[in-house]
Amino acid sequence: xxxxxxxxxxxxxxxxxxxxxxxxxxxxxxxxxxxxxxxxxxxxxxxxxxxxxxxxxxxxxxxxxxxxxxxxxxxxxxxxxxxxxxxxxxxxxxxxxxxxxxxxxxxxxxxx
Amino acid sequence: xxxxxxxxxxxxxxxxxxxxxxxxxxxxxxxxxxxxxxxxxxxxxxxxxxxxxxxxxxxxxxxxxxxxxxxxxxxxxxxxxxxxxxxxxxxxxxxxxxxxxxxxxxxxxxxxxxxxxxxxxxxxxxxxxxxxxxx
Numbered sequence: 001x002x003x004x005x006x007x008x009x010x011x012x013x014x015x016x017x018x019x020x021x022x023x024x025x026x027x028x029x030x031x032x033x034x035x036x037x038x039x040x041x042x043x044x045x046x047x048x049x050x051x052x053x054x055x056x057x058x059x060x061x062x063x064x065x066x067x068x069x070x071x072x073x074x075x076x077x078x079x080x081x082x083x084x085x086x087x088x089x090x091x092x093x094x095x096x097x098x099x100x101x102x103x104x105x106x107x108x109x110x111x112x
Numbered sequence: 113x114x115x116x117x118x119x120x121x122x123x124x125x126x127x128x129x130x131x132x133x134x135x136x137x138x139x140x141x142x143x144x145x146x147x148x149x150x151x152x153x154x155x156x157x158x159x160x161x162x163x164x165x166x167x168x169x170x171x172x173x174x175x176x177x178x179x180x181x182x183x184x185x186x187x188x189x190x191x192x193x194x195x196x197x198x199x200x201x202x203x204x205x206x207x208x209x210x211x212x213x214x215x216x217x218x219x220x221x222x223x224x225x226x227x228x229x230x231x232x233x234x235x236x237x238x239x240x241x242x243x244x245x246x247x
Binding site for chain 2: 025028
């Protein structure tokens with residue numbers, strides 16, 4: 001699941017991940033992501049921006065996901081919020097090269 | 113390889129947007145997802161990157177701009193883009209045809225096959241109009 005409030009960024013990374021053979025869910029904010037997870041649909045990995053519009057940012061989203069859905073791998077991304085991701089095991093700095101981000105995500109899924 | 117037709121789904125509910133997007137991808141379409149009218153505007157502004165041919169628009173979609181107004185704008189300023197509106201009965205779906213000049217209007221909840229059929233019809237109509245547009 002890609003959680004990103006910039007539709008242009010979200011669309012491009014989602015299409016790159018699909019082209020790599022992954023099934024991708026697109027959420028525009030944290031509430032959408034949590035709503036989708038609560039529906040019971042399977043999610044293996046969440047790739048979330050730290051700065052999100054809405055009532056919750058990516059760091060809080062990932063904290064809740066790790067508490068409630070421990071099997072879900074969480075990856076944070078940001079252009080200027082790397083310090084906020086401190087202590088989080090998986091972080092991809094923006095701007096990222098699409099092939100690099102895709103390879104990193106596929107690598108993490110492969111380790112499951 | 114032929115480029116698949118590009119459909120943009122404007123829908124504020126991820127539990128509706130995602131399944132219909134997946135279904136249409138399985139049907140062979142390129143699908144762009146917009147969660148708000150603001151996101152739809154951002155995609156439409158990038159016409160070279162995302163050559164949207166069909167917009168499936170929920171009339172209750174969130175955003176700074178009313179979805180009715182966005183659909184009317186698309187019809188007026190993006191002649192090559194077909195608009196299919198969707199909404200609940202309570203949201204005055206019937207008015208959509210009037211406001212959006214008689215375009216197809218779906219009542220929610222809609223089934224995915226109906227969406228696909230409407231998209232096929234809209235693309236066929238677009239293709240019929242295309243030669244005339246070129247002259």
